[in-house]
Amino acid sequence: MQADFVLLPGDGIGPEIVFQAKRVLTTVAAAFGHEFRMTEHLMGGCAIDACGNPLPDETLEACRRSHAVLLGAVGGPKWDDPRAKTRPEAGLLRIRRELGLFANLRPTKTWDELLDASPLRREIVQGTDILFVRELTGGIYFGDSGRRPHASGEEAWNVMTYSTGEIERVVRLAAQAARGRRGRLTMVDKANVLEASRLWRQVSESVVKNEFPDLQYNVVLVDAMAMHLISKPRDFDVVVTENLFGDILTDEASMLPGSLGLAPSASIGSGGPGLFEPIHGSAPDIAGQNVANPLATILAAAMMLRYSLQLEQEAQAIEAAVNKVLAAGGRTRDICGGGEYLSTTEMGDRVVQALA
Amino acid sequence: MQADFVLLPGDGIGPEIVFQAKRVLTTVAAAFGHEFRMTEHLMGGCAIDACGNPLPDETLEACRRSHAVLLGAVGGPKWDDPRAKTRPEAGLLRIRRELGLFANLRPTKTWDELLDASPLRREIVQGTDILFVRELTGGIYFGDSGRRPHASGEEAWNVMTYSTGEIERVVRLAAQAARGRRGRLTMVDKANVLEASRLWRQVSESVVKNEFPDLQYNVVLVDAMAMHLISKPRDFDVVVTENLFGDILTDEASMLPGSLGLAPSASIGSGGPGLFEPIHGSAPDIAGQNVANPLATILAAAMMLRYSLQLEQEAQAIEAAVNKVLAAGGRTRDICGGGEYLSTTEMGDRVVQALA
Ligand SMILES: CC(C)[C@H](C(=O)O)[C@@H](O)C(=O)O
Ligand SMILES: CC(C)[C@H](C(=O)O)[C@@H](O)C(=O)O
Numbered sequence: 001m002q003a004d005f006v007l008l009p010g011d012g013i014g015p016e017i018v019f020q021a022k023r024v025l026t027t028v029a030a031a032f033g034h035e036f037r038m039t040e041h042l043m044g045g046c047a048i049d050a051c052g053n054p055l056p057d058e059t060l061e062a063c064r065r066s067h068a069v070l071l072g073a074v075g076g077p078k079w080d081d082p083r084a085k086t087r088p089e090a091g092l093l094r095i096r097r098e099l100g101l102f103a104n105l106r107p108t109k110t111w112d113e114l115l116d117a118s119p120l121r122r123e124i125v126q127g128t129d130i131l132f133v134r135e136l137t138g139g140i141y142f143g144d145s146g147r148r149p150h151a152s153g154e155e156a157w158n159v160m161t162y163s164t165g166e167i168e169r170v171v172r173l174a175a176q177a178a179r180g181r182r183g184r185l186t187m188v189d190k191a192n193v194l195e196a197s198r199l200w201r202q203v204s205e206s207v208v209k210n211e212f213p214d215l216q217y218n219v220v221l222v223d224a225m226a227m228h229l230i231s232k233p234r235d236f237d238v239v240v241t242e243n244l245f246g247d248i249l250t251d252e253a254s255m256l257p258g259s260l261g262l263a264p265s266a267s268i269g270s271g272g273p274g275l276f277e278p279i280h281g282s283a284p285d286i287a288g289q290n291v292a293n294p295l296a297t298i299l300a301a302a303m304m305l306r307y308s309l310q311l312e313q314e315a316q317a318i319e320a321a322v323n324k325v326l327a328a329g330g331r332t333r334d335i336c337g338g339g340e341y342l343s344t345t346e347m348g349d350r351v352v353q354a355l356a
Numbered sequence: 357m358q359a360d361f362v363l364l365p366g367d368g369i370g371p372e373i374v375f376q377a378k379r380v381l382t383t384v385a386a387a388f389g390h391e392f393r394m395t396e397h398l399m400g401g402c403a404i405d406a407c408g409n410p411l412p413d414e415t416l417e418a419c420r421r422s423h424a425v426l427l428g429a430v431g432g433p434k435w436d437d438p439r440a441k442t443r444p445e446a447g448l449l450r451i452r453r454e455l456g457l458f459a460n461l462r463p464t465k466t467w468d469e470l471l472d473a474s475p476l477r478r479e480i481v482q483g484t485d486i487l488f489v490r491e492l493t494g495g496i497y498f499g500d501s502g503r504r505p506h507a508s509g510e511e512a513w514n515v516m517t518y519s520t521g522e523i524e525r526v527v528r529l530a531a532q533a534a535r536g537r538r539g540r541l542t543m544v545d546k547a548n549v550l551e552a553s554r555l556w557r558q559v560s561e562s563v564v565k566n567e568f569p570d571l572q573y574n575v576v577l578v579d580a581m582a583m584h585l586i587s588k589p590r591d592f593d594v595v596v597t598e599n600l601f602g603d604i605l606t607d608e609a610s611m612l613p614g615s616l617g618l619a620p621s622a623s624i625g626s627g628g629p630g631l632f633e634p635i636h637g638s639a640p641d642i643a644g645q646n647v648a649n650p651l652a653t654i655l656a657a658a659m660m661l662r663y664s665l666q667l668e669q670e671a672q673a674i675e676a677a678v679n680k681v682l683a684a685g686g687r688t689r690d691i692c693g694g695g696e697y698l699s700t701t702e703m704g705d706r707v708v709q710a711l712a
Contacts, residue, residue, distance in 0.1 A: 082547060082554065089548045119480045119586050140496075140516065145551040152521025156555035159515050160496065165508025190600075191438065192445045195501040198438065199512035226608035230475050230586065244546075248604055252582035 002035045003309055006066040006273075008043040008059070011079075011088065012282025013292035013344075014072025020294035020348030021070060021301040024321075027355050028305070028314050043095070044074025044088040044282075054091025060098055068308035069099075069275045070301055073282035097137050101267035101275055102166070103173045104134040104246065105303075108233075108253045108263065113326050114335055117258030120230065125256050128233040131181065132253065133174035134246025136267055138166045139196070141243045162196045162242065167203040169270070174240035175212040184216045184237035188225045188245055200242060222249070229253050254279055261293030261334045262322075264300035266307050276304040290343045293332040295322055298351055321354035358391045359665055362422040362629075364415070367401040367435075367444065368638025369648035369700075370428025376650035376704030377426060377657040380677075383711045384661070384670050399451070400430025400444040400638075410447025416454055424664035425455075425631045426657055429638035453493050456625035458522070459529045460490040460602065461659075462635060464589075464609045464619065469682050470691055473614030476586065481612050484589040487537065488609065489530035490602025492623055494522045495552070497599045518552045518598065523559040525626070530596035531568040540572045540593035544581045544601055556598060578605070585609050610635055617649030617690045618678075620656035622663050632660040646699045649688040651678055654707055677710035 007022060009015035022038055029036040041059040048054050054074070063069050074088040095101075108130045110118065118125050143159035171187070178185040187204045189197035201219060208217045220228065222245045228235065229252055241249065254263055260280045268274040278296030286292055299322060306315035330350045333341045342350065363378060365371035378394055385392040397415040404410050410430070419425050430444040451457075464486040466474065474481050499515035527543070534541040543560045545553035557575060564573045576584065578601045584591065585608055597605065610619055616636045624630040634652030642648055655678060662671035686706045689697040698706065 082557065087548070093549070119476050121475060121477055124475045141549055143513070147551065147555070150519040150521070152519050152524070153559070154555060155517060155519040156552045157499070157515055157517040158550045158552050159513055161511055161513040163506040163508050163511040165506070168508070190603075192443070193449070193497055194514045195503065196512045196514050199503070199510060201438065203509070223603045223607040226582070226604045227611050230608065230611045245604075247546075247579045248582045248601075251579040252586065252608060255583050255586045 001309070003037070003067045004065065005036055005038045005304070006062050006069045007038050007040045008069060008071045009040060010043055010072040010074040010282060011045040011076050012073055012284040012287040014044070014074070014282055016288070016290065016292050016344050017278065017294040017297040018070060018072040020344060020351070021297040023348050024298050024318060024351055024355065025301055027352050028317060031317070031355060032314050043071070043091050045076055045079040047091065048079055048086060048088065052086070054086055054088050055094045060095065063095065063099060063273060066273050068273045068304045070297070070304055071275055071277035072297065073278065073280065075282050076284040093141065095275065096267060097142065099272055099275065100137065100269035102135060102137045102269050103170050103267070104136040105177070105266040105268065106132040106134065106250045106253075106263070106279060108132060108256060110257045111259065111262065111326060114257065114259045117335060117337060119255055119258065124231070125233055128256055130233065130236045130253060131177055131238045132246065132250045133170060133177065133238060133240040134250055135166065135170045135242045138162055139243035160194070160196050160244070162199055164199070164203050167200050168207055171204045171207045171240055172211065174238050175208060175215060178215050178238040179212070182237040183214065185212070186236055186239045187217070187219045188222050188239060188241035188249065189219065190222050190245070191219070192221060196242070204240070225249060226252060229256070250279070259335045261332060262295050262299065264296050264303050266300070266303040268307055274304065274308050276300040290345055291333045292344050293334050294344050294348055295332070298322060317355060321351050324354045325350045357665070359393070359423045360421065361392055361394045361660070362419050362425045363394050363396045364399040364425060364427045365396060366399055366428040366430040366638060367432050368429055368640040368643040370400075370430070370638055372644070372646065372648050372700050373634065373650040373653040374426060374428040376700060376707070377653040379704050380654050380674060380707055380711065381657055383708050384673060387673070387711060388670050399427070399447050401432055401435040403447065404435055404442060404444065408442070410442055410444050411450050416451065419451065419455060419629060422629050424629050424660045426653070426660055427631055427633040428653060429634065429636065431638050432640040449497065451631065452623060453498065455628055455631065456493065457623035457631055458491060458493045458625050459526050459623070460492040461533070461622040461624065462488040462490065462606045462609075462619070464488060464612060466613045467615065467618065467682060470613065470615045473691060473693060475611055475614065480587070481589055484612055486589065486592045486609060487533055487594045488602065488606045489526060489533065489594060489596040490606055491522065491526045491598045494518055495599035516550070516552050516600070518555055520555070520559050523556050524563055527560045527563045527596055528567065530594050531564060531571060534571050534594040535568070538593040539570065541568070542592055542595045543573070543575045544578050544595060544597035544605065545575065546578050546601070547575070548577060552598070560596070581605060582608060585612070606635070615691045616652075617688060618651050618655065620652050620659050622656070622659045624663055630660065630664050632656040646701055647689045648700050649690050650700050650704055651688070654678060673711060677707050680710045681706045
């Protein structure tokens, strides 16, 4: 098949790791007889530098016309000034909204070979396999906000809003995913305090009851979930939650495998192009040194083939190649535990070889 | 000295553990020549059962007239119906607000003897000593909220609001605490997304710059903090944050010592009576069995003497007694690691003996 992918290398280590993912995609295309057309565009700090806008119109248009978007990472201290007119994050929030990417999927799995790098004890964390589904285009991230004078100085506010429809679609997506996994769905909220959470609870319960009665369904408060993720991570299968809670909980969970450099994420919506990226940041401190771990981006490319093109076999081929390289002891610096390590390019080579 | 304490045993295991703390307070009073007058009042589910109100006026008035309030725990499945007119949590939120308890202090310390119960690896967690200061009477917990019709059904909303004054007072309190500790203050926000967080960042920076230039001060985003708490908990001294972030992060942190049954918390404000309680819940599943761990409540009583009456020596005497009992191998069921254990009453006995 033919497919158009937009690559957004972004900032920091972004270009290096996206380059390796590109090589892997080229290899897969050749091996399976596809034609993947990949074009690079500016987003993030580099786009601010080039044209004062973290998400230039030209980039957004290219994304809209594509089958899917692969993002490296955006941001860095250079663009961190709180008084700046715009910042890389603004581009990220806008692309999510513009492409209607209402669900962020983050598989959180431990790798047996790397378990000693987890901050958690092996007995607790081994075998963890959670799929987080974070609502990504609603809630307090996108509600009204502002400032007004106050007797003590100023007052600042943000509004968290959710509608029945916004909750339904993401819960449905999560429930469908649970069906294809171990059949368990956990919904996380703060219904003992927040009205928005009470609507989540009500809508979520009715979606599950009416459309997914086969699932094992439970609800957990967000503060309790922050505890359970550390104390009994194996208890969870699919976890669905609103935007802000999802931001915090998925980052907490990202520590469990002890290898941030291996975790991909997919942001998808109702049909258009999805956005695929590693969950780690732009790591400006190691940018350009050829030591960054490209595996999370490579695994994000696998998710891209799976979710955007239904190329399940090709996705599995990439995942198997990564597994093979890790099983053979291939490590980048972040996961080498002080031992020998491969450069970014060498790791790319290994995955490409394993695919061949 | 003479002091009036209100005891709010609450629900579940609350009465059993508060009873042991009461014995300890009586012992301290005798040993140091004080007169502690302690009266019990209803709050939580038991108050709903008795008079339909989780915080009866009579209880609130007694609290106002007291020097300090010691709370067991409130809540339980019996009062969990989301359609109920009122719930135990409502009493908790109201007492915080009515007594002006804008700062919740949660010391998070590991106990060397109990480290094997931590879900984190010893090398990572040993020596952790963090004081969380959570803003407790503002933000999205107390902002406007409601529902309105929406094309897809309904829309629910909550408003997160903070004023300069609300931020100043709690940051000041946290900064003062940092001065008495290792001199480090971390402020946690989500300033890359939320306007309320941007005000936090601005106000906090100016308080520290103008009044506490001697402190080492840094800011961390809430999602990053959820990661750091697990990967490098020893890096933090005092951590200050807004209400909702504090709720999630303090619960996450509560897992680190591996012994929820030992962690106390203090909610204080600008001078009136403070509220002291264990951080664990009412544990209805083990209520009335004489197996609950009373140590967190006993340590909350120590915090009460320290913060409400400046009885530092007496507070330390209690803490030393608890240390002594633990060092001698005294364990309740929750921390016995499968070995022998003491009942709630026996643990109370031990602490009382150690004090003598
Ligand atoms: C950069 C920031 C706006 C973003 C978020 O909070 O959504 C990031 O933390 C993430 O999780 O992708
Ligand atoms: C019971 C609930 C309202 C409360 C809160 O969220 O503040 C609790 O979780 C706590 O942390 O004391």
